[in-house]
Amino acid sequence: MNSSPPPTLFPEKFAWGVSTSSYQIEGAWDEADKGLSVWDHFCESEKRMWRGQTGEIACDHYHRYKEDIGYMAQIGVKAYRFSLSWPRLIPNGVGKVSKAGVRFYNALINELLANDIEPWITLFHWDYPYELFRRGGWLNSDSPKWFEEYTRVAVDHFSDRVSKWMTINEPQCFLGLGHFDGLHAPGLKLSMRDCLLAGHHTLLSHGRAVATIRERAKIKPTIGWSPSGSVYRPATNSLNDVNAAREATFAIYPDSLWNTSWWADMVIEGNYPEEGLKAYGKSAPDTCESDRKLISQPIDFYGCNIFQAPSVRMSEDGLPVGVELEPGEPISMYEWTLNPDALYWGPRFFYERYGLPIVITENGCSLLDQVSLDGAIHDVNRKDFLIRNLLALRRAIDDGADVQGYFHWSLLDNLEWQQGYKHRYGLVFVDFKTLDRTLKDSAFAYQEIITTNGECLRKYTHSQEEQVPYVVKEAQRYIENNISETFNVKTIAAHLNCHPDFLSRRFKEYTGMSLSAHIRRVRLECARNMLRDPNILIGNVSDSCGFSDRIHFSKVFRKEMGMTPGRFQRQFRTRESSNDIPAAEISKNPRARD
Numbered sequence: 001m002n003s004s005p006p007p008t009l010f011p012e013k014f015a016w017g018v019s020t021s022s023y024q025i026e027g028a029w030d031e032a033d034k035g036l037s038v039w040d041h042f043c044e045s046e047k048r049m050w051r052g053q054t055g056e057i058a059c060d061h062y063h064r065y066k067e068d069i070g071y072m073a074q075i076g077v078k079a080y081r082f083s084l085s086w087p088r089l090i091p092n093g094v095g096k097v098s099k100a101g102v103r104f105y106n107a108l109i110n111e112l113l114a115n116d117i118e119p120w121i122t123l124f125h126w127d128y129p130y131e132l133f134r135r136g137g138w139l140n141s142d143s144p145k146w147f148e149e150y151t152r153v154a155v156d157h158f159s160d161r162v163s164k165w166m167t168i169n170e171p172q173c174f175l176g177l178g179h180f181d182g183l184h185a186p187g188l189k190l191s192m193r194d195c196l197l198a199g200h201h202t203l204l205s206h207g208r209a210v211a212t213i214r215e216r217a218k219i220k221p222t223i224g225w226s227p228s229g230s231v232y233r234p235a236t237n238s239l240n241d242v243n244a245a246r247e248a249t250f251a252i253y254p255d256s257l258w259n260t261s262w263w264a265d266m267v268i269e270g271n272y273p274e275e276g277l278k279a280y281g282k283s284a285p286d287t288c289e290s291d292r293k294l295i296s297q298p299i300d301f302y303g304c305n306i307f308q309a310p311s312v313r314m315s316e317d318g319l320p321v322g323v324e325l326e327p328g329e330p331i332s333m334y335e336w337t338l339n340p341d342a343l344y345w346g347p348r349f350f351y352e353r354y355g356l357p358i359v360i361t362e363n364g365c366s367l368l369d370q371v372s373l374d375g376a377i378h379d380v381n382r383k384d385f386l387i388r389n390l391l392a393l394r395r396a397i398d399d400g401a402d403v404q405g406y407f408h409w410s411l412l413d414n415l416e417w418q419q420g421y422k423h424r425y426g427l428v429f430v431d432f433k434t435l436d437r438t439l440k441d442s443a444f445a446y447q448e449i450i451t452t453n454g455e456c457l458r459k460y461t462h463s464q465e466e467q468v469p470y471v472v473k474e475a476q477r478y479i480e481n482n483i484s485e486t487f488n489v490k491t492i493a494a495h496l497n498c499h500p501d502f503l504s505r506r507f508k509e510y511t512g513m514s515l516s517a518h519i520r521r522v523r524l525e526c527a528r529n530m531l532r533d534p535n536i537l538i539g540n541v542s543d544s545c546g547f548s549d550r551i552h553f554s555k556v557f558r559k560e561m562g563m564t565p566g567r568f569q570r571q572f573r574t575r576e577s578s579n580d581i582p583a584a585e586i587s588k589n590p591r592a593r594d
Helices: 039-044 061-073 101-114 144-156 170-182 192-218 239-249 263-268 274-283 288-293 342-354 381-396 441-451 457-461 470-481 489-496 500-511 517-533 536-542 550-561 563-579
Strands: 015-019 079-083 119-126 164-169 224-226 300-304 311-314 320-322 357-360 403-410 426-429 437-439
Touching: 015 119, 015 357, 015 441, 039 403, 039 536, 061 441, 079 164, 079 300, 079 403, 101 119, 101 144, 101 320, 101 500, 119 144, 119 311, 144 192, 164 192, 170 192, 192 224, 192 274, 192 288, 224 357, 224 403, 239 320, 239 342, 263 274, 263 288, 263 342, 300 342, 300 441, 320 381, 342 357, 381 403, 381 441, 381 457, 441 457, 441 517, 457 500, 470 489, 470 517, 489 500, 489 517, 500 517, 517 550, 536 550, 536 563
Parallel strands: 015 079, 015 403, 079 119, 119 164, 164 224, 224 300, 300 357, 357 403
Antiparallel strands: 311 320, 426 437
């Protein structure tokens, strides 16, 4: 075997997390004294939203945050990236602070810490206060001061427990889709000049937020931001195509805000790129030295939201040109390519250009998930997406990119903005009629990845030509055929006529996890599948899955799953009994119109 470190191990203290955003999950749109956001106003027009759906209830995370954090604890995530709702904290955007808003986020943060989950706060993820929008929103030259005031409130209330901060999420989206194309809130179609001015105010807001966090944080902060932008992958590994992909990733187009370098160059290097100034011409905003200095204060990491990477090649004219998807190439419900090289080339290109540690702040895929007849959600394609993308990310690390964390988008199925509840991104399935939650198969796959710090991914790195070692193959076969029996590593080693230490070492070298952990995981998977039958006795499950006794089974199950076998089974009993909704209750269903 190669004596070098296993190729799929991730760095020590790697941040394994999940991401959400406030408007997409919280609901409670008018709870207590919360103010309106531009999304609350945008959703008032049903024609703008798919099937007239809204975020009024969303996932009801505002009332169910403890339950959702319980699912995070089950999965084993170490970090949770969530956004604050600006109008929930400050109803009018400036001025009076909401005690109820502060109380909610304090409770959320405390519950996360009680479950050993580190909070990562994003200050702005698109739900802009409607009262400030009426005063010009991002076009108002006072908007950076408003954002500074909001940041000050957040830092003063939460920075005694929170050290990870992100300022702005994806200006390309909330400006490009919300102010230029009119597809997102607030639904404007402004000129390019006005959009770039709003963008400049956004970047000034970022700068003021960084300064405020540095100045007022009660514990040492780690600060980043989380822009979007197109990542492209080379059609081949030729140097020309790699250069084409790099050039396309940082290119600027005169009729679009959708790019990386216009935003990131100013934040990190203190200047708008020359290519952008040329492309936007007279539409580009005027800047001064004080603006550039404020915007480009040092940050600690670069957040990457990466979902796909279209393929490009270098043309004979020396320009990047797009390459059509191959017939039958896997795509998501959004019709985005699922090619995992997005998480190889994206981190590499961004780290090469900006030299900041990389955190993957969003990565996921929209798939057609549904509850199967056995009560489970077998989202095999998301599980495959997760594994392939993390293997690609590990390759980027091997090739020199400093990647310090991965946040899967998303924890929950949620409101996909103007697309309503059409798309499902979550590791946790949400029934949008009952709001019941169910862990998908991908959540259990992520749990194993986190538990082993990615080492379990090694079992997917072997070439098809490489033979599975005999003892590994036979051990797996023995476990599968004798799952109801009580056995351990020594039992299997005796069956294979080899030493237990040799068997354990060989198994871990090939699969990336210990044989004892594999046995436990297979037994638990068997138990989970059986417990989806609401009528089966827990003692029978314990016996059928080879546990020594019911007490031992309950202890192992609770340790690994974060709940007792009985509680796990009850969710399926509840679901079976609530399939039929009385006619009188239909009118009370907040989503009956869907």
